[in-house]
Amino acid sequence: MIETFTALADPNRFRIVEYLLGGARSVGAIGEALNLNQPQVSKHLRVLKEARLVDVEARAQQRLYGLRPEPLRELNAWLERYRDIWDQRLEQLDSLIEELKTQDLEAAQRHARKKKG
Amino acid sequence: MIETFTALADPNRFRIVEYLLGGARSVGAIGEALNLNQPQVSKHLRVLKEARLVDVEARAQQRLYGLRPEPLRELNAWLERYRDIWDQRLEQLDSLIEELKTQDLEAAQRHARKKKG
DNA sequence: ATCCAATATTCCTTGACGGGAATATACCCA
C-alpha cells in the first residue's frame, strides 16, 4: 500500500499511469506524449513496475508497458475500510443542521433516529 | 490527488491515518500509540492537515485530530476511472483460457459473448 | 502573575529522489 502511494505520489509517474489508462504504450510513446526524456521514462517505469502497477511486454526492440490491476484492487480494498468516513452523505448532515437551526426539533430527532437504521 | 498520495506515502503518516480510523485522537495519544516523538507527530499532522486528510478541534490545551472525508472521496472517484482495469474478473479470464486450450470453442465463444453485456 | 501541561515551530543534519548527460544493452536488418 505504501509502495503504491509512493509510486503514485510523483507527478510524472502519475501522468504516466493516467496516460496508460488509454492502453499499453511503448517507452518512446510515453516520453513523446508526456514530453519526458527517455531515461526518465525508463526510470519511472521501473519504479511503477516494482510497485506492480505496470508490466512489460517485449515487442521487437520495443517494450509495451501496461497497467496491472492488483495494486488498484488493493487500493480499493483499503479505501473500503474508510467507507464510514468518506461515504457520509453531506446533504443529509446539512439538512439536519438546517432543522436544528430552525428549532424544528421534532424533524431533527426524526432525522437523527433514521441514521441508526 | 498527488498531495493525497504524497501524504499517505510516508509510513508514519500512513500509520497515523490508520490509527485515526478508530476516531479522533489527541497529539499525545497518537504519539504514545505509535511510539513517535511529539514534534514529529505535530509535523506529520501538519502535512495531513494541509492535504485536508485531517482536521483539528481544540479541546482545552489538547488538539483532537480526526479524519476528513473529502480526499478519500476524491481517491475513490479517481479509482473509479480505473475500474475496467482493477475490476477484471481473473477467474473468468482463466476459465476462458482453459476453454480455448481444450478446443472447446463453443464454450469460449459463449464466454466471450457474455462479456459484452 | 506564575507554573505546568500540551502542542507547535525552528534549526540542523542526513539520506533519498528526480533530472540531465553519457553510456551500456538488446534486438533487428542488411
Place this chain on the structure above:
DNA sequence: TGGGTATATTCCCGTCAAGGAATATTGGAT
C-alpha cells in the same frame, strides 16, 4: 558482422523531506 533503433543503466548533482534536539506558544490551574 556491422549499424541503427529502442530501451535500460550509471554517474553526478541539486533539492527536499524526515528525524532529533531545543525552543516557542498556547491554555488552564493555583
